[in-house]
Structure formats: structure tokens, C-alpha cells
Amino acid sequence: MTSRRSRATAALAAVGIAVAIMGASPAHADSHSEGGTPFQVPVNVNNPCAVFNAPTANPAVTRITYGEPVNLLVDGTVKARIETERGVSRLKFEVDARGTGTGATSGITYRLDARLVVRAATNSTTYFKGDLYLDARLKGDPRTGTGQTPSQKAQDNVTLKFKVSVTYNNGAITPLSLSSSFSLKCSASPWTDQMASKVSGTNTPVGRGFGDVWNKYAWSMKDFNGGLLVGTKNAFFDYNALQNPTPLVQGCEANPALALPAIYKGLACLELFDSGTAGTPTSAAADTRYAEIWRYDYRYKTWSKKVDSTNSQGFRIMQTHDSALYAGSDLGSFVMGINLGSWNGQLAGDARWDFPGVQVMKSTDGKSFAPIASCAVSGPCATTRTQAANSGNTNVSIRSMASFNGKLYVGTFNVAGGELWSYDSTNDTWALVKKFSKTGVTTLAVLNGKLIIGLGGNVDQDYLYQYPGVTPPCAPTAQCIVPTADPTLIPNLPSAVGTLGVLELFTSSKGLFVGLADVAADDANSQAGFQLFLWNGTGDGSNFSTLTTDGFGNSANAYPWSMNEYLGRIYLGTFSEDILGLLPRGSAELFYSDDAVNWQQKALPVSFGLWNYGIRTIEKGTDGNLYFGTASAIIATDFQPAGGDLLAPLTPGAEVWSVKSNTP
Numbered sequence: 001m002t003s004r005r006s007r008a009t010a011a012l013a014a015v016g017i018a019v020a021i022m023g024a025s026p027a028h029a030d031s032h033s034e035g036g037t038p039f040q041v042p043v044n045v046n047n048p049c050a051v052f053n054a055p056t057a058n059p060a061v062t063r064i065t066y067g068e069p070v071n072l073l074v075d076g077t078v079k080a081r082i083e084t085e086r087g088v089s090r091l092k093f094e095v096d097a098r099g100t101g102t103g104a105t106s107g108i109t110y111r112l113d114a115r116l117v118v119r120a121a122t123n124s125t126t127y128f129k130g131d132l133y134l135d136a137r138l139k140g141d142p143r144t145g146t147g148q149t150p151s152q153k154a155q156d157n158v159t160l161k162f163k164v165s166v167t168y169n170n171g172a173i174t175p176l177s178l179s180s181s182f183s184l185k186c187s188a189s190p191w192t193d194q195m196a197s198k199v200s201g202t203n204t205p206v207g208r209g210f211g212d213v214w215n216k217y218a219w220s221m222k223d224f225n226g227g228l229l230v231g232t233k234n235a236f237f238d239y240n241a242l243q244n245p246t247p248l249v250q251g252c253e254a255n256p257a258l259a260l261p262a263i264y265k266g267l268a269c270l271e272l273f274d275s276g277t278a279g280t281p282t283s284a285a286a287d288t289r290y291a292e293i294w295r296y297d298y299r300y301k302t303w304s305k306k307v308d309s310t311n312s313q314g315f316r317i318m319q320t321h322d323s324a325l326y327a328g329s330d331l332g333s334f335v336m337g338i339n340l341g342s343w344n345g346q347l348a349g350d351a352r353w354d355f356p357g358v359q360v361m362k363s364t365d366g367k368s369f370a371p372i373a374s375c376a377v378s379g380p381c382a383t384t385r386t387q388a389a390n391s392g393n394t395n396v397s398i399r400s401m402a403s404f405n406g407k408l409y410v411g412t413f414n415v416a417g418g419e420l421w422s423y424d425s426t427n428d429t430w431a432l433v434k435k436f437s438k439t440g441v442t443t444l445a446v447l448n449g450k451l452i453i454g455l456g457g458n459v460d461q462d463y464l465y466q467y468p469g470v471t472p473p474c475a476p477t478a479q480c481i482v483p484t485a486d487p488t489l490i491p492n493l494p495s496a497v498g499t500l501g502v503l504e505l506f507t508s509s510k511g512l513f514v515g516l517a518d519v520a521a522d523d524a525n526s527q528a529g530f531q532l533f534l535w536n537g538t539g540d541g542s543n544f545s546t547l548t549t550d551g552f553g554n555s556a557n558a559y560p561w562s563m564n565e566y567l568g569r570i571y572l573g574t575f576s577e578d579i580l581g582l583l584p585r586g587s588a589e590l591f592y593s594d595d596a597v598n599w600q601q602k603a604l605p606v607s608f609g610l611w612n613y614g615i616r617t618i619e620k621g622t623d624g625n626l627y628f629g630t631a632s633a634i635i636a637t638d639f640q641p642a643g644g645d646l647l648a649p650l651t652p653g654a655e656v657w658s659v660k661s662n663t664p
Contacts (some may be wrong), residue, residue, distance in 0.1 A: 036077035037173040043072040049158035049186035051603040056553040064601045072101030091120040108140045134162040189635025191605040194656040200302040209653025218629025218654040219616035222318035224325045225366040227298040298623040319401035321408040326363040328398025379430030401442035405469035411441025445505035448537040454502030492541040501562040506563035510596035511536045515560035559565045564618040573615025586612035611636040611652040625658040
């Protein structure tokens with residue numbers, strides 16, 4: 001296992017332990033069992049597997065610390081017994097070990113527990129000499145440390161490989177022959193790596209990125225009809241072209257019209273300018289049209305590909321509505337919105353961009369998908385746009401969805417103003433609810449009988465709206481402009497100066513969580529970390545509670561990227577701007593809260609991908625699991641270790657992990 005203190009990633013070196021034999025006495029034999037020989041072992045280890053939470057400047061937030069010395073005292077017994085079955089007598093040993101100790105840094109109480117019953121590797125019932133091996137788990141008790149420091153308990157437990165050397169002779173265990181040694185291995189028992197699950201019909205694990213390292217994000221995720229559906233973001237690029245940009249690419253990066261954070265600029269410009277057919281499937285430097293949708297079958301525990309797109313960077317959002325599953329697509333480098341009309345004259349000759357329009361896909365079984373044709377006729381799905389024809393008024397991303405008041409609501413990203421649409425699935429009709437001045441309708445939620453609308457772009461105070469959802473009927477195939485009142489601004493919102501707006505809305509049993517992004521196009525204001533607020537949906541907005549204004553104590557946590565509630569506990573996954581800066585577990589962080597006020601950081605799996613800078617999706621499965629989808633750094637290359645092991649830590653690609661309890 002590894003930690004942010006540069007620990008090793010797998011089994012750790014054996015640690016020699018001195019053994020003190022206390023009160024050993026010969027065992028007394030009878031026809032069925034032998035007495036026990038007690039032993040006592042002082043175990044002093046520098047336990048790098050320890051995971052506990054330390055206080056921060058915010059008394060409501062604790063952050064993880066890895067590793068500390070632990071001093072244990074282990075008491076145990078070795079018993080021998082003879083069992084007869086079908087006239088044959090066999091010698092068996094039973095070893096029990098218990099121990100407690102204290103963490104030198106945290107003050108946490110650790111407990112060791114091990115038991116072994118094993119048949120002796122001999123046909124003799126009177127003599128044996130050999131080693132007995134046990135696996136002992138070392139767990140930290142929660143909230144037993146200095147200042148009630150909470151431990152992660154069953155997160156990164158240490159497994160002690162415990163060896164007892166035994167000499168047994170005619171019913172007696174010789175006391176002086178007892179010896180013990182320990183080796184350490186870190187494990188993360190609550191976590192299941194779903195990328196180790198097999199592709200349906202094969203014996204091959206699906207692997208990171210679902211077998212394609214360019215599938216960087218598990219961008220959307222939804223439980224539906226007996227399975228988990230995952231939409232990917234696929235982002236191929238040529239690393240050499242990125243490192244050695246052409247003059248056109250360099251001009252693109254320097255153009256102020258490209259309002260993108262620095263991390264994305266190079267990739268966007270590769271897609272736009274690296275060849276005469278840039279933006280088409282023949283572009284050599286960056287192709288982002290090959291998104292996929294995969295399904296994990298809860299019953300058979302296998303993966304199967306359901307959509308293999310050739311005209312979408314990714315499926316950013318999924319939503320269930322009216323007994324169907326909907327998935328919205330996103331267009332390549334236009335993720336932040338590019339006004340094509342402002343780039344006239346920058347391409348040589350008559351070269352132009354030719355990008356497909358966004359799509360809303362629909363499935364009634366989670367196994368077959370088809371685009372909703374009416375979306376491109378009378379809804380938010382733009383038809384193919386070219387440089388010459390486009391003035392910038394193009395929906396380049398289906399950013400958000402919500403099922404509300406009998407309709408499916410869809411939010412878009414558009415450099416000329418994000419749009420909110422409603423879809424009547426019964427009549428297959430669309431209605432434009434509102435075109436906002438901000439560029440993105442980034443997230444939607446339902447609270448107290450109203451649709452809550454979060455906006456992105458260069459925001460100040462006007463980033464959260466509410467809408468009652470009353471729309472008039474529309475004639476089939478007609479595009480309707482809703483003649484009712486516009487969504488209304490929720491006033492008196494907490495300050496959002498220097499942010500890109502709302503990136504997360506989540507309705508829970510505790511209220512509505514509102515997460516603001518702390519990332520700016522020029523990175524000049526990206527210093528504080530995300531902001532998170534809680535609102536109960538009443539009043540004029542003045543009763544918002546501030547939960548954090550500094551990314552839970554980490555300024556690199558640019559925004560809360562995913563949230564969900566599981567068995568009464570709120571989970572929040574972050575996006576971090578510190579790519580590979582917090583090796584070796586990647587820079588993404590996961591927090592949880594049982595009361596929406598106090599937050600603990602949760603340890604991520606031991607083999608969590610090193611390129612993971614975000615936990616993009618969190619979804620409750622009807623199989624009882626809570627699923628987490630990761631985002632692997634968009635700038636990661638297609639490095640794979642020798643042998644093509646897709647589970648190696650340095651291989652990029654989306655991952656899906658699961659837990660089945662609220663163990664800290």
C-alpha cells in the first residue's frame with residue numbers, strides 16, 4: 001500500500017519481533033484434545049498502514065494522516081488436539097491470539113485478533129515440528145485517540161502475517177520452541193475494485209478505462225433495471241503534438257477567446273487546429289468522438305459495452321425518468337464553450353470545423369440506446385455546426401438533467417447562454433424554459449416541490465434559481481417557448497466572487513447542498529478551494545449555512561464533483577487541481593458526514609489509480625452497494641507497464657469502486 005508519505009504500494013518487508021514466552025506449561029493429553037500453552041508477544045511496529053483523521057483549523061473538518069508507530073502486547077495460546085474420523089486419528093492445532101496497543105501519534109487504541117485451526121502436516125499423532133501461519137487483522141477503534149481523534153477503523157487495516165513455530169512431542173508443546181515473527185501488508189477491506197470484474201462472456205477483467213486507457217472519466221453513472229450504467233469521457237491526444245505545437249496551435253493557446261483553464265487549453269487547441277480536418281474523425285492529434293456506455297450486471301457481476309459512439313466526447317449526465325434512462329452527450333474540446341464565430345480567418349484555406357451536435361440518448365432496458373430524434377428538430381440538440389455557419393449560439397453540452405413534475409428537464413452549455421429545456425416523453429415534445437445570460441445550466445435538483453437551477457460561468461451573486469415547473473402543452477414536433485413566468489433568482493445567496501459558479505446541487509435528508517467551483521480560466525483566483533453551503537429551501541436564501549470555503553482544508557480541491565446519501569451518511573467526492581502532486585493515491589479526495597456539519601476525509605483504496613484527480617460520480621445500486629466512478633487526469637498519456645497490466649497504478653483510465661457499508 002502507499003500513502004502521501006511515499007510508502008510502498010504492496011506487501012511490506014517483514015519486521016522482526018522478539019518473543020517472550022510467559023507461563024508456558026506442558027499440555028496434558030487425552031483421547032480427544034490437548035491442553036493449551038500460553039504465550040505473550042510484545043509487538044512494536046512502525047505501522048505505515050495506519051489511517052486516522054487529524055483536526056484542522058476548521059473544528060468541523062478532519063483530514064487523513066497516514067502511518068504511525070504502534071506498540072502492541074499480544075497474548076495467545078497454542079492447543080493441540082487429536083480428532084478421529086472413520087477410524088483415522090489426526091493431529092490438529094488451534095492458535096488464538098488477542099492483543100491491544102496504542103498509536104504513538106494519534107493515541108488511537110488498536111486491537112489485534114487472530115485464530116487458526118489447522119491439521120498438522122504429519123500422519124503422526126505423537127510428534128510434530130513446524131510452523132503455523134495466521135493472518136491477524138489490526139484495527140483502530142474509532143474516536144479513541146488524543147482529543148477524540150477519529151480513526152478510519154477498517155479502511156487501511158494492517159494484516160499481520162503471524163508465524164508460530166511449534167514443537168509437539170507426546171502430548172506436550174515444548175515452551176522454549178515457541179517463536180513468532182510478523183510481516184505487514186496493508187489492505188482496504190471495505191472496497192471492491194469493479195474493474196477486476198470480467199467482461200461478459202470472457203475470463204478477462206475489464207480493466208481501467210474499460211479496456212481503453214483513453215476512457216478517462218466515469219463521467220455519468222446510474223442504477224437502472226438490474227445494473228449500473230456508466231458513461232465515459234474519451235479523450236485521445238498525441239503527446240508529441242502537445243509538446244511540439246504547430247504555429248496554429250500556439251496561436252490558439254494565446255487567443256483570449258479561448259476561455260479555458262490552462263490544463264485544458266493545449267488539448268482543446270490540438271483538436272481545433274492541428275490538421276486541416278481538425279475536429280473530424282481523421283484528426284491526427286486529438287480525437288474525442290469515441291465515448292462509450294457500459295453496463296455492470298448486478299446478478300452476473302460482469303461488464304458489457306452498450307454504446308460505442310463515434311460522435312461524442314462523452315456522456316456527461318444520466319437521469320431516470322418515466323421508466324426510462326436518458327444520457328446526454330458532450331462535444332469534445334467545447335466543454336467550456338468556444339464561440340466558433342470569433343475564430344474566423346484563423347484556419348488556412350477553406351478548412352473548417354465540422355462537429356456533430358449533442359444528443360440525448362434513451363433506453364427502456366439499459367441494454368439498448370437510441371438518440372431522441374426530436375431533440376435535434378425542436379429541442380436542445382444542435383445539428384452539425386460549421387465555422388462558417390455558426391455564430392456561437394450552439395449547445396455544445398448536455399450538462400444536467402432532472403425528472404420533475406412529470407417532465408424531463410435538460411440543462412445545456414452554450415457560449416451565448418445556457419438553456420433550460422423541458423421534455424414531455426409522452427408526446428415527444430420539447431419546450432425552451434429559459435435562456436440564461438450565464439454560459440451553463442450546470443446542475444439541477446428538486447427541493448420542496450420546485451426545480452432548483454445551478455448556473456456556471458463567471459458568476460457573482462446570480463447563480464441559483466428556482467422554478468415551479470408549470471408548462472403549457474405543446475403541439476407535437478413544435479418548438480415551444482414557455483409563456484409562463486421565468487425561473488426566479490434565489491436572493492441573498494452566499495458570496496460567489498472568483499468562482500465559475502455552481503458545480504454541484506444535491507438534495508438530501510439534511511437539505512440542499514450547493515457546491516461552488518474555485519477554478520478560474522487564468523488560474524489567478526484559484527487559491528482558496530471550493531465553497532459548500534446547505535439550504536433547507538425556505539425563506540429568501542438568507543438562511544444558508546456555510547460548511548466550507550476552503551475545500552475542506554485543501555486549496556487544490558477546486559470543486560465538489562459528486563455527492564450522494566447512503567444509509568443516512570452524506571458522501572462528497574472532489575476534483576483536485578493538484579495533478580500527481582499528492583502521490584501515490586492520486587489527488588482526488590472523499591469526505592463523509594452523518595450530520596451535514598462535521599466532515600471526515602475517507603481513505604481511498606490501496607490500489608486507487610495514481611492519475612485520479614477526481615471522484616466524478618457516486619451512485620447507489622439496488623444491489624446494496626455504493627458505487628464511485630473516478631476521473632483520471634485528462635493530460636495523462638497512454639502509459640501501460642510491461643505486460644499490459646491495466647490494473648497497474650500508473651496506468652490512466654476511469655475506475656469504478658464500491659463499498660457495501662458505512663464503515664469509517
